[in-house]
Amino acid sequence: MTARGPIRLAMVGGGPGSFIGPVHRMAAELDGRMRLVAGAFSRDPAKNAQAAQAWGVSADRAYGDYHAMIADEAARADGAELVAVVTPNHLHFDVSAVALRAGLHVMSDKPATLDLAQASALADIVAASGRLYGLTHVYTGYPMVREAREIVRRGDLGAVRKIVVEYAQGWLSRPIEQAGDKQAGWRADPAQSGVGGCIGDIGVHAFNIAEFVGGARVERLSADVSTVVAGRVLDDDCNVLLRFEGGARGVLVASQISAGARNGLKLQVYGEKGGLTWRHERHTELTVDWLDAPTQVLHAGSPYLSAPARVASRIPTGHPEGFIEAFANLYRDMADAIAEGRADAGLVPDIADGVRGMAFVETAVAASRAGDGWVALPRSPT
Amino acid sequence: MTARGPIRLAMVGGGPGSFIGPVHRMAAELDGRMRLVAGAFSRDPAKNAQAAQAWGVSADRAYGDYHAMIADEAARADGAELVAVVTPNHLHFDVSAVALRAGLHVMSDKPATLDLAQASALADIVAASGRLYGLTHVYTGYPMVREAREIVRRGDLGAVRKIVVEYAQGWLSRPIEQAGDKQAGWRADPAQSGVGGCIGDIGVHAFNIAEFVGGARVERLSADVSTVVAGRVLDDDCNVLLRFEGGARGVLVASQISAGARNGLKLQVYGEKGGLTWRHERHTELTVDWLDAPTQVLHAGSPYLSAPARVASRIPTGHPEGFIEAFANLYRDMADAIAEGRADAGLVPDIADGVRGMAFVETAVAASRAGDGWVALPRSPT
Amino acid sequence: MTARGPIRLAMVGGGPGSFIGPVHRMAAELDGRMRLVAGAFSRDPAKNAQAAQAWGVSADRAYGDYHAMIADEAARADGAELVAVVTPNHLHFDVSAVALRAGLHVMSDKPATLDLAQASALADIVAASGRLYGLTHVYTGYPMVREAREIVRRGDLGAVRKIVVEYAQGWLSRPIEQAGDKQAGWRADPAQSGVGGCIGDIGVHAFNIAEFVGGARVERLSADVSTVVAGRVLDDDCNVLLRFEGGARGVLVASQISAGARNGLKLQVYGEKGGLTWRHERHTELTVDWLDAPTQVLHAGSPYLSAPARVASRIPTGHPEGFIEAFANLYRDMADAIAEGRADAGLVPDIADGVRGMAFVETAVAASRAGDGWVALPRSPT
Amino acid sequence: MTARGPIRLAMVGGGPGSFIGPVHRMAAELDGRMRLVAGAFSRDPAKNAQAAQAWGVSADRAYGDYHAMIADEAARADGAELVAVVTPNHLHFDVSAVALRAGLHVMSDKPATLDLAQASALADIVAASGRLYGLTHVYTGYPMVREAREIVRRGDLGAVRKIVVEYAQGWLSRPIEQAGDKQAGWRADPAQSGVGGCIGDIGVHAFNIAEFVGGARVERLSADVSTVVAGRVLDDDCNVLLRFEGGARGVLVASQISAGARNGLKLQVYGEKGGLTWRHERHTELTVDWLDAPTQVLHAGSPYLSAPARVASRIPTGHPEGFIEAFANLYRDMADAIAEGRADAGLVPDIADGVRGMAFVETAVAASRAGDGWVALPRSPT
Secondary structure, X not given: OOOOOOEEEEEXXXXXXXXXHHHHHHHHHHOOOEEEEEEEOOOXXXXXXHHXXXXXOOHHHEXXXXXXXXXXXXXXXXXXXXXXXXXXXXXXXXXXXXXXXXXXXXXXXXXXXXXHHHHHHXXXXXXXXXXXXXXXXXXXXXXXXXXXXXXXXXXXXXXXXXXXXXXXXXXXXXXXXXXXXXXXXXXXXXXXXXXXXXXXHHHHHHHHHHHHHHOOOEEEEEEXXXXXXXXXXXXXXXXXXXXXXXXXXXXXXXXXXXOOOOXXXXXXXXXXXXXXXXXXXXXXXXXXXXXXXXXXXXXXXXOOOOHHHHOOOOOOOOOOOOHHHHHHHHHHHHHHHHHOOOOOOOOOOOHHHHHHHHHHHHHHHHXXXXXXXXXXXOOXXX | OOOOOOXXXXXXXXXXXXXXXXXXXXXXXXXXXXXXXXXXXXXXXXHHHHHHHHOOOOHHHEOOOHHHHHHHHHHOOOOOOEEEEOOOHHHHHHHHHHHHHOOOEEEEOOOOOOOXXXXXXXXXXXXXXXXXXXXXXXXXXXXXHHHHHHHHHHOOOOOEEEEEEEEEOOOOOOOHHHHOOHHHHXXXXXXXXXXXXXXXXXXXXXXXXXXXXXXXXXXXXXXXXXXXXXXXXXXXXXXXXEEXXXXXXXXXXXXXOXXXXXXXXXXXXXXXXXXXXXXXXXXXXXXXXEOOOOEEEEEOOOOOOOHHHHOOOOOOOOOOOOHHHHHHHHHHHXXXXXXXXXXOOOOOOOHHHHHHHHHHHHHHHHHXXXXXXXXXXXXXXX | OXXXXXXXXXXXXXXXXXXXXXXXXXXXXXXXXXXXXXXXXXXXXXXXXXXXXXXXXXXXXXXXXXXXXXXXXXXXXXOOOEEEEOOOHHHHHHHHHHHHHOOOEEEEOOOOOOOHHHHHHHHHHHHHHOOOXXXXXXXXHOHHHHHHXXXXXXXXXXXXXXXXXXXXXXXXXXXXXXXXXXXXXXXXXXXXXXOOOHHHHHHHHHHHHHHHHHOOOEEEXXXXXXXXXXXXXXXXXXXXXXXXXXXXXEEEEEEOOOOOOOOEEEEEEEEOOEXXXXXXXXXXXXXXXXXXXXXXXXXXXXXXXXXXXXXXXXXXXXXXXXXXXXXHHHHHHHHHHHHHOOOOOOOOOOHHHHHHHHHHHHHHHHHHHHOOOOEEOOOOOO | OOOOOOEEEEEEOOOOOOOHHHHHHHHHHHOOOEEEEEEEOOOXXXXXXXXXXXXXOOHHHEOOOHHHHHHHHHHOOOOOOEEEEOOOHHHXXXXXXXXXXXXXXXXXOOOOOOOHHHHHHHHHHHHHHOOOEEEOOHHHHOHHHHHHHHHHHHOOOOOEEEEEEEEEXXXXXXXXXXXXXXXXXXXXXXXXXXXXXXXXXXXXXXXHHHHHHHOOOEEEEEEEEEOOOOOOOOOOEEEEEEEEHHHOEEEEEEEOOXXXXXXXXXXXXXXXXXXXXXXXXXXXXXXXXXXXXXXXXXXXXOOOOOHHHHOOOOOOOOOOOOHHHHHHHHHHHHHHHHXXXXXXXXXXXXXXXXXXXXXXXXXXXXXXXXXXXXXXXXXOOO
C-alpha cells in the first residue's frame, strides 16, 4: 500500500438508470484506493447533478460534457488521474482517446470500441500516450478465474485440448428495446452498440475469458450469429466453433434469448490430464476433474490457492464476495499500477485484449452473414 | 399387466468383458416382464457357457453363433420372441436383419448400423417384417427426459428457439485402445465401429435426445469432427452447429477427450418463455427456468409429473433409480407392445431414429473432413 | 462367482400395493445370483396369486401363509434357502424366527422387530440357528457410503469428533393414514409398527448409518421425539443429541413432517483433519472437505475407490445406479455368503445392528416421553 | 434518497489485522450513503494512523481512545453521527453505552455484549437515549434471507412446524489460539469473548436467523455445549434442541471444529405446506420445496421477489453480491433511518435481538454445564 492518498477518478456516463456506472463507482472506491472526484455522468443536467450529489462529487466537478471535464481535470493540480468510461459503446473510443491524449489513464467498460478499426486506432493512441488503459472484462477479476488461469499456466492439466465457454442470458427474449427499456435500447441500436448485439455485449466476455484462462489465442472460427426475436436489428444469439493456436478445439455459445437464464457464464478447459469448470453462478468455486483421481473443488479465499487468486479475495473463505468485488479487483490492480508508475496493470485486460475482442466480433458477424465456414481471425500486431 | 408369462428374450453379444450386455440383461429382467432364455453371448465357447450359466440360460440354448440361435429359437414353440443386439456396431445390421426376417422382434444397442446405407436397408427390412425394432437410446428412458419432452410438446416454453446438448466423456483421453482396452478397442476400429468414433458412440445419443425432447428435426449442420489423440484413427471430439426445422438454433458438443468428465450428458432447450435443463449426473431432476417466475425443479417419481414420466419410475420420489432402470423402461415398453401385439413401441426409439442418427454421423464426418460449412442433413423417407 | 445355480428365495409380504416388496424382488434377482421361487405375498388369495404370476413364481409355491411356506420349502430338495421378510414390522420377529428355526437364512426389512425384547430374543435365535440374518439397512449398500466408512476406518480424517445425520421426509405432513393410505396406515398403527413412528421407520436408518460409517457406537442420547400432526398416535418428528463411545458428539434429526422433503438422508462426519458429507439425493458422490486442502468429490464407479466401494458398482462411473442397486448389493453379499457357506455376510447389517436399532428407538421414545435429558443407551451383549 | 450529504461515521476498532473492521468500512461506504470521518482503530498509535491513512480519515480525527473520540466528535458540528463498534466483545457494552449517551447512534458487531446483564443494561440505555442501535447480524441483510422471512410471514408455508439451523466452521479444529492467531486469540479468551466461545461467535447468528425468518421466539432449549479441542477454555461445538412459541420444534447445530467446513450457515424452515432452505454458500438462491408441487428456486435480484428482498440487491439477477453487500444493506437501512429521523431501522436487528442472543448464550452454556435437560429461555421484557 502506498502512502499517497487515493487515486482520483473521473467518470463519463453512469448517471441515473445506468447499470454498470454504479458498479464501477462502488468497485473503484471499495478498497479506499480510489476516490471519485469528477464526472460527466449524464447529458441531462438534472441527472448529472443528481449523480454527483449521490456520490459525493462536488457540484463544480459535475461537468456537462466529457471534453470539458477532461480538459479541466487535466489542468488541475488535484485533478482526476483516471477516467472510467461507462457510456454506451459508440463513445468508448472518443472518450478514451481524449483522456489518454490529455495524459489521463483510462478504465473502459467493454467492448473497447465500436469496431475493429477504432480498436486498432485506440491501440496506437494508448501506445503513444504512455498511459494505462484497462478494459473491464470483469470476469478476469474473479479469484477462481485467476486460479483457473494459474492451473493452466502451471501445466497441471497438461496441454489444453478443448475449451467450451457458454454465456447464457434470457433478458432479451422479448423485444423490450421496443418498449422503452433503457439497457436494451442502446444495446439493440447499431449506432450505439456497433455491429455486434449479443456477441459484442457478452460474446466478447466469453471470448476474453477463454483466452485469459486457456492461455492461447483463437486463430480460426466458424460462426452462427443470428437474430431470433422478430424486429430486432442486431444479433441476439451466437454459436461459434473455435480453433486455438496450438490446435485446441473450442466452442463458444452466447445468447440473450436463452429464456430463463440469468447471467450464466460457464467456462470449461480440458487438458490431457484433467478439466476445469468455472461457473459464474458458483463463482467462489473452481472444479477440477482429473482422469485418475477424485474431483477437486477449490474455494475462493483459501490459503492453498495461488497468489493471484489469494490476493483477489478480501475476506476469508466461506464469506462470498461477488460481481462488485471482481470489478474492484481490476480497479485495485489499476490503482497499484498507477501508484507505482508501472507501464502495465498486470492481469487487467488491456487494449490488446480490446483489439482481439473487436476482431472476434467483426469476424464472426461478417463470416456468419456471408455464410462462410471457417475463417481466420485477424492477428493483432501485438 | 398381461396374464401371459414373461416375454422370452435372446441375446447376441454380451459375454464376459462386455459393458452393455449385462445392462441389457438386468434391464430386460428387472420388472419380471422378460426372461432371458437363449444367447449367443460370445464366439469363445468357454465365455459363452460362462455367461449362460451366470444368467440362468440352459446350456443347450447357449448357441455358438447367432444364425444358429435365431433359426433354432424361431422354430421352437417356446422360442425367444425378442433378440437383444449388444455386439459391436458392425454386426448390428446383420443380426437385426436375420432376426427380423425370422419373425423375431429386435432390441438393438445404438448406433443402428455401421453406416447410413445399412440403416436405410434395415428400415426396409423392419417395415417388411411387421416386427418391432427398438433402439436403446437409453436416455429417452429416463423419467425426467420424458417429462422434458412433455413440457415442450405441451407448449409450456412457447416455440423452441435454441437447443444446446453436450455429452462429455474423458475416458479416451489416452490411446487406451492401443493398450488392450476391450471397450476402447472396437470403438476405435473403423471396421467394427463405422465412420464415426466419438460421434457414433455418444454424439448420436446427444443428437437423438435433442430431437426427442425438442420435437423438431435437425435440418442443417456445420461440424468440427476431429481426432485429438495421436495415433487414433476415428474421431474423439466433435462440435456441431445445428439448425432445426422451424428455425431453432442448436449446438451439439460431444467428446471422449474431455479429461475428467465421466458421462456428462446435458440438454438445454430454450423456448420463448423459459428454458429447461436436464443433466444426466442429476437425472432425477429437471430444472425449468422461467422468464418471469421462480425456477422450478421437478423430481422423478412425483405425483405432479406427466403420465409418461410418472410411469417411468418404479418407486417414490427421493428413491433414485438410474441407468439400468432407464434401460428397463425401454424394455418394459417393448414388452407391453409385444404382449399387446402393437405395431409400435410408443416412446422407444425406432429404426427411423436409427436412420436419422446414421445420417447425422455420416453427414457430420464427411462435411467436417471436406472443410464444408453448413450442409443439409438428408431427410429420411419417414 | 460360484458354479452352483442361483440362491433360491422365498418372500413373505410384498403383494400388490407394497412399496418395499417389489424393491426386494428386483434387487434380489438383479445380478442373477438369486431367484424368487416361492412366496406368501398376501393373505388375500387373489393378490397372492397375482404377485406370484407377475414374478414368475409357480402357482403351487404361492402359499397362503408363511408357516406353510416355510415348512414346505424347508422340506423340498429344491426349496427356498433364504426368506425375505417384507411385512409390516409386527411380523418381522415371528417370520424371521420361524424361518431360522426351519434352517433357512433370513433377509429382513428394518426395523428388526417390534421392540427391543423381540430383537434380543431374535439375536438368540439367530445365534442358535447357525443361519445368516441380514437386515436391509439399504443405505449401507450404497457405494459411497461404503467408501465413507473406509475413509473413516483408514483414519484419513483423524479421530472422529462429530457426526450429524439428518433424514427428512415430508409425506406424513398430513394425516393421510386417516384417509386410507396403505403405506401410512400400518406405519401409524402401534400394533403393526411398534413404539416408534418416524423414529422406527427412518430414524433407525439414520442411527444405523451413523454407526456404520462413524465406526463408534452411540452411548448416550437426549431426545425430543414428538407428534406434530394432530390425531396421530406415533411420533412423526424426532431430534436427538448423541454422544458416541470415545466422546464424539452427534446430532440426529429425522422427520416425516418436513414438508416438501422427499427422502433426504444426509450424513456428515467430522474428524480432526477434515469432514465428509454424503447425501442420498447425490448418492453417487462423496464430498470430503479438508482443513488445509481443496475439497475432494469422489464418484461412484471410479477406479480410485476402495475395494468395498468399487465392488458395489456394476457399471462405470457416470452411469448412475440407485436405490434398487443398493438393495441388490446387500442381496449379492448375502448370496456370496450363502454360496460360500460363510458364517457372516460381511458388510450386510446383522441382528446385532437390529438390536442396537431397537435399543435406540425404545430409549429415545421413553426418555423423550419422560422428559429426561441425557440417558444411556443399553449396551447390546455383542 | 435524501438530499443531505452522507451520514458521518466513526469506528472503534478495526485496525490492521482486524477481519470485521474492514468489512464494516467497505459496507458502510458502499452505497455512498455514509462516509468514515473518524476512528479509534487501534490502541497502537502507528496502527491507528495506518488505518486512518488507508481509509481517508484525516490524522486529527484518528483518536487514541474511544472516549476522546466520542467526546470530540459529539461536540463538532460536522462530527460523526454513528459509531461502528468492531472491537472484541468485552468492549461492546462500554463503547455502545458511551456513544449512545453522547447522543450518537450505534452500529455494533455481535454479540451485543459480554453477557446478558450487560445486554439488559444496554437495552435500558438505548431506550433512554432516543438513538438508534443496530446489531450486525449480517445474515439478515441477505436478500434471500429477507425473502424467506416474507414467505413465512405471508403464510405461504402454513404454520411453522420445524426449524433446523446449522452453522459449521472448521477453522478452530486446531488450538490456533495458542499459536498466536489473532482472530482465534480473543475469541478463545473468556475475558474478551464472554461465557460463549462458538456459541457466542456463531451460534448466536444461527439463533438470530432462526427467529428472524421463523417469526417465533425460542421458548425452551436443551443444549450440548462443549469443548472438543484439548486445552481450549471456551466451547467450540454446540448442539441445541429448541422449542419455539407456538410449538414448533427446532435444532441448532453450531461448530467451529467441523473440520473442512468454511462458513456453512444453513437454515431450513418447515411449515404445513412446504419447507424452505437457505444456504450461505448458495446465498443468492432460496429453495422452497412444496408438498404437492415442483420445487421452486428463487434468485436474488429477480423482479418477482418481495419488496424487502428486491431492495436488498443493487444489481440484476445473476450478478452475485455477497457478504460485504449484506453488511451494506444493514448500513443502508441505518442510513435511511438516521436521515429520516426514524425511531427504528426496520429490519436491522436491534438491542432486543441483542438481549435475546445473550439470553440464548448464557442459558445454553449454563444448562449444558449443569447437565440439565430442557430449560426455559428468559423472556426479554420487550
